[in-house]
Amino acid sequence: MEEKLTLFKNRKRFGIEKNIDLIFKNTTLTLSSLVGIVLFGIILVVFFQSFESFSRYGLKFLVTSEWNPVKDEYGAFTAIYGTLVTSLLSLLITIPLGVGTAIFITEDFVPKFVREIVGSFVELLAAIPSVVLGLWAIFVMEPFFREFFVFLHKFFGWIPLFSSEPAGRNSLLAIIILVVMLLPIVTSIARDSLNQVPKKLRNASYGIGASRWKTIFSVILPAALSGIMAGVLLALGRAMGETMAVTMIIGNSNAFSWSLLSPGYTISSMLANQFGEADGSQVSSLFYAAFVLMILSLVVNIFAQWLVKKFSLKY
Amino acid sequence: MIMNSLYYQKKLSRNVGDKFFTSLSVFCALIAILPLIFVVTYILIKGGAQITPELFTLEPNPPGDDLDAGGINPALIGTLVITTIASIISIPVGVGGGIYLAEYSNGGPFSKFIRFGVNVLAGVPSIIAGVFIYALIVSTKILFGSMYSGLAGGMALSILMLPTVIKTTDEGLKLVPNELRYASLGIGASMYTTILKITLPTAFRSIATGVVLGIARAAGETAPLIFTALFSYYYIVGFEDLFYEMGSLAVLIYNFALEPYDAQNKLAWAASFILVISILTVNIFSRILAAFTEKTKRV
Numbered sequence: 001m002e003e004k005l006t007l008f009k010n011r012k013r014f015g016i017e018k019n020i021d022l023i024f025k026n027t028t029l030t031l032s033s034l035v036g037i038v039l040f041g042i043i044l045v046v047f048f049q050s051f052e053s054f055s056r057y058g059l060k061f062l063v064t065s066e067w068n069p070v071k072d073e074y075g076a077f078t079a080i081y082g083t084l085v086t087s088l089l090s091l092l093i094t095i096p097l098g099v100g101t102a103i104f105i106t107e108d109f110v111p112k113f114v115r116e117i118v119g120s121f122v123e124l125l126a127a128i129p130s131v132v133l134g135l136w137a138i139f140v141m142e143p144f145f146r147e148f149f150v151f152l153h154k155f156f157g158w159i160p161l162f163s164s165e166p167a168g169r170n171s172l173l174a175i176i177i178l179v180v181m182l183l184p185i186v187t188s189i190a191r192d193s194l195n196q197v198p199k200k201l202r203n204a205s206y207g208i209g210a211s212r213w214k215t216i217f218s219v220i221l222p223a224a225l226s227g228i229m230a231g232v233l234l235a236l237g238r239a240m241g242e243t244m245a246v247t248m249i250i251g252n253s254n255a256f257s258w259s260l261l262s263p264g265y266t267i268s269s270m271l272a273n274q275f276g277e278a279d280g281s282q283v284s285s286l287f288y289a290a291f292v293l294m295i296l297s298l299v300v301n302i303f304a305q306w307l308v309k310k311f312s313l314k315y
Numbered sequence: 316m317i318m319n320s321l322y323y324q325k326k327l328s329r330n331v332g333d334k335f336f337t338s339l340s341v342f343c344a345l346i347a348i349l350p351l352i353f354v355v356t357y358i359l360i361k362g363g364a365q366i367t368p369e370l371f372t373l374e375p376n377p378p379g380d381d382l383d384a385g386g387i388n389p390a391l392i393g394t395l396v397i398t399t400i401a402s403i404i405s406i407p408v409g410v411g412g413g414i415y416l417a418e419y420s421n422g423g424p425f426s427k428f429i430r431f432g433v434n435v436l437a438g439v440p441s442i443i444a445g446v447f448i449y450a451l452i453v454s455t456k457i458l459f460g461s462m463y464s465g466l467a468g469g470m471a472l473s474i475l476m477l478p479t480v481i482k483t484t485d486e487g488l489k490l491v492p493n494e495l496r497y498a499s500l501g502i503g504a505s506m507y508t509t510i511l512k513i514t515l516p517t518a519f520r521s522i523a524t525g526v527v528l529g530i531a532r533a534a535g536e537t538a539p540l541i542f543t544a545l546f547s548y549y550y551i552v553g554f555e556d557l558f559y560e561m562g563s564l565a566v567l568i569y570n571f572a573l574e575p576y577d578a579q580n581k582l583a584w585a586a587s588f589i590l591v592i593s594i595l596t597v598n599i600f601s602r603i604l605a606a607f608t609e610k611t612k613r614v
Contacts, residue, residue: 017505018505020505020507021505021506021507024506024507024510025415025419025506025507027411028411028412028414028415028418028419029415029419030411031407031408031409031411031412031415032411032412032413032415032416032420032426032429032481033412033425033429034408034412034477035412035429035432035433035436035477035478035481036428036429036432038436038474038477039432039435039436039439041447041451042439042443042444042447042474045447045450045451046443046446046447046450049450096343097343097346097347098343098347099343100339100340100342100343100344101340101343101344101346101347103340103343104340104341104343104344105344107340109337109340109341110341118344118347118348120602121347121348121351121352122347122348122351124351124595124598124599125347125348125350125351125354127531127532127535127594127595127598128351128354128535128591128594128595129534129535129536129537129565129590129591129594130535130537130538131535131537131565131568131569131572132354132358132535132568132587132590132591133354134568134569134572135568135572135583135584135587136353136354136357136358138572138573139357139361139572139580140353140357180350183347183350187347211329211330211332211333212333212337213332213333213336213337214329216336234438237438237440238438240440241438241439241440241441241442241443242440243440243441243442243537243538244537244538244565244569247569248569248572248573268440268442268538271442271445271446272442272538272541275445275446275449275541275542276541276542276545283454286446287446287450290442290443290446293440293442293443294439294440294443297438297439297440297443298435298438298439300438301434301435301438302435304438305431305434305435
């Protein structure tokens with residue numbers, strides 16, 4: 001690349017041609033810096049809009065769960081708790097499922113075309129809009145799980161997570177639909193990093209007598225771990241920001257409850273629900289909540305990128 | 316005993332363990348593809364049953380005692396308009412930015428920062444894009460005094476499309492062999508001629524595929540639209556409608572899925588059918604195209 005540029009600089013050209021070239025270069029430079037401007041713009045705008053609420057409640061906003069537009073009291077604890085619980089629990093379910101699927105796709109249990117079909121099915125799942133998944137969750141998934149939730153409450157009601165009567169729309173349903181949405185992300189990234197593990201590692205492991213799964217657990221998965229971790233973090237960021245499907249199925253209640261079977265709230269579903277008709281200091285509080293959400297997802301994303309850079313495969 | 320160790324022994328713990336984990340992994344894969352099959356089947360059955368010619372031409376009726384829900388024409392056109400606006404904004408910006416990253420930058424801190432920013436922007440939750448545009452455009456009424464508008468919705472979507480377009484352009488251009496650039500510069504073409512006439516056309520197909528996939532993704536996005544473009548029940552008739560509330564398939568699905576009336580729910584299924592079929596078609600088509608290109612390249 002540099003060689004090319006020096007060659008180019010040494011040539012003599014007409015002024016007008018040089019100018020056109022310079023204009024073109026600077027135009028693309030400006031366009032690419034727009035990314036940075038938009039990114040900073042988002043952060044600044046959301047921060048300044050939340051300033052009123054921020055100066056009024058400070059960090060108390062994060063730990064109180066009263067959300068009362070009539071009394072003008074706002075605290076986002078329920079939503080923050082809901083965001084963290086739904087995303088972390090859904091991730092906990094997704095990781096083994098996604099990595100298991102990725103192993104299925106990269107190993108040779110079945111002929112290649114079957115694996116390719118499974119792989120592209122999982123990727124097509126990622127293309128389905130989340131609002132459509134929400135619609136499906138309301139009319140198909142919820143009736144399907146209804147009996148199961150009753151059963152869960154009856155026999156495991158002593159666990160705080162299942163302690164309430166199952167509501168029609170609840171946090172657990174949101175977790176399940178999040179699993180559906182995260183699966184493609186975790187699977188495709190885990191598959192890519194498993195594919196990048198060099199074949200000689202596998203051969204060496206087989207050569208000293210390890211069985212297939214001993215090889216997978218002790219050699220291949222550790223070698224692919226950083227990539228898988230990055231995928232998991234990206235999925236976490238996605239889960240925290242996911243709006244539509246969750247909003248449609250979580251029940252949208254600001255009453256705090258430990259139970260997953262009662263309706264809940266996430267920051268994004270709160271935004272989706274209230275932003276349109278909010279006014280006064282409620283808007284500022286919503287911006288504050290949005291700011292919290294943005295910081296959460298930024299931290300997760302930046303950490304994921306750092307992880308990729310730091311631990312990218314050294315083979 | 317010595318003879319035996321040469322044969323596969325079923326009951327050996329390592330072989331039993333292997334079998335167990337293999338079936339576990341097959342089980343995972345089955346669970347992973349089930350949702351797609353279920354979702355697509357339900358949408359084909361429930362949505363496909365609602366497809367009538369009137370669906371494409373009528374306005375939706377406001378929810379209520381009406382048994383007939385009407386059609387989804389405004390939402391369909393709205394989705395087309397809003398994604399077109401988003402494309403008009405994000406494709407030039409994204410392709411231009413990608414050109415800078417791939418052709419001009421030399422791995423310095425600026426390009427590193429921009430690439431990092433692209434990845435971060437890709438991870439920003441979609442609803443935040445809506446919040447941003449709301450604060451910037453809707454609440455300030457900066458667009459000739461209009462608040463919620465199709466234009467604002469398109470802008471919110473363009474923020475989501477931008478990282479995809481930049482990334483595909485950057486990566487597509489990087490795949491173009493340097494020899495082509497040397498050849499072009501060598502016969503006296505300037506840098507911008509080389510880019511516009513040689514490298515960009517060479518990378519056109521991969522860039523176009525990525526951009527089309529990005530558009531398909533944006534068409535299904537709902538969160539940035541619910542408080543920027545809002546929703547409208549009325550036909551889009553003229554240019555000035557850009558400055559008013561505009562419906563879209565995605566928001567129609569969201570609004571009507573939550574209505575207690577059966578007629579509206581059916582309309583939501585029908586809209587899902589159209590949305591999912593078009594998105595899946597674009598996805599499958601580009602997948603086939605990519606596989607085809609790869610095959611011809613190998614030969």
